[in-house]
Amino acid sequence: MLLDIVKYGDPVLRQKGERVEEVTPEIRQLINDMLETMREAHGIGLAAQQVGTALQLALVDVTGVEDRPSRMSLDGEPVNPEDYMPLILLNPEWTAVGDAKEDNGEGCLSFPEVYGEINRPEEIDVTATDENGESVAFRCGGLLARAIQHEWDHLHGILFIDRMDAIVKAQLKSEIDAIQAETKKTMS
Numbered sequence: 588m589l590l591d592i593v594k595y596g597d598p599v600l601r602q603k604g605e606r607v608e609e610v611t612p613e614i615r616q617l618i619n620d621m622l623e624t625m626r627e628a629h630g631i632g633l634a635a636q637q638v639g640t641a642l643q644l645a646l647v648d649v650t651g652v653e654d655r656p657s658r659m660s661l662d663g664e665p666v667n668p669e670d671y672m673p674l675i676l677l678n679p680e681w682t683a684v685g686d687a688k689e690d691n692g693e694g695c696l697s698f699p700e701v702y703g704e705i706n707r708p709e710e711i712d713v714t715a716t717d718e719n720g721e722s723v724a725f726r727c728g729g730l731l732a733r734a735i736q737h738e739w740d741h742l743h744g745i746l747f748i749d750r751m752d753a754i755v756k757a758q759l760k761s762e763i764d765a766i767q768a769e770t771k772k773t774m775s
């Protein structure tokens with residue numbers, strides 16, 4: 588079932604997600620609905636907050652993105668990231684590998700048409716629980732690392748505009764304010 592994607596201005600986007608301790612039938616249904624919703628919207632990531640549910644659950648799928656490479660390795664062995672997509676991440680955590688950071692463009696399904704440069708660690712180690720309740724751990728870089736950090740932020744009520752530098756954010760202010768005003772109008 589397609590879900591409505593929550594836009595900026597809805598308070599649920601500012602809520603920290605509850606941990607998911609068990610993959611219940613309801614959680615499985617939510618995962619399936621979120622996958623369908625993310626694909627329909629041509630997104631590469633979607634957090635539960637973006638469909639109105641404050642849970643530590645996010646999806647990432649970088650399949651088919653050719654201009655922005657992704658890397659992934661398991662136990663030190665490089666793997667093809669596309670073999671592991673979509674990633675279903677419950678209660679994910681990450682740590683930066685080294686000090687390398689990168690500026691790159693980022694968008695968000697909750698901010699239609701807004702696109703800005705964000706500085707983030709280029710390579711990270713990720714741990715999470717998957718859709719079968721199993722622990723997973725991997726290293727990733729490039730677009731995949733960026734997408735996972737963006738989704739982790741959503742799970743903690745943080746939005747990409749919070750991480751934009753002031754000049755970039757000022758340039759986008761009228762677009763951001765317009766989304767917020769539209770959301771408030773539809774909620775009232």
Ligand code: ZN
Pocket residue numbers: 694695696697737741
């Ligand atoms: Zn987003």
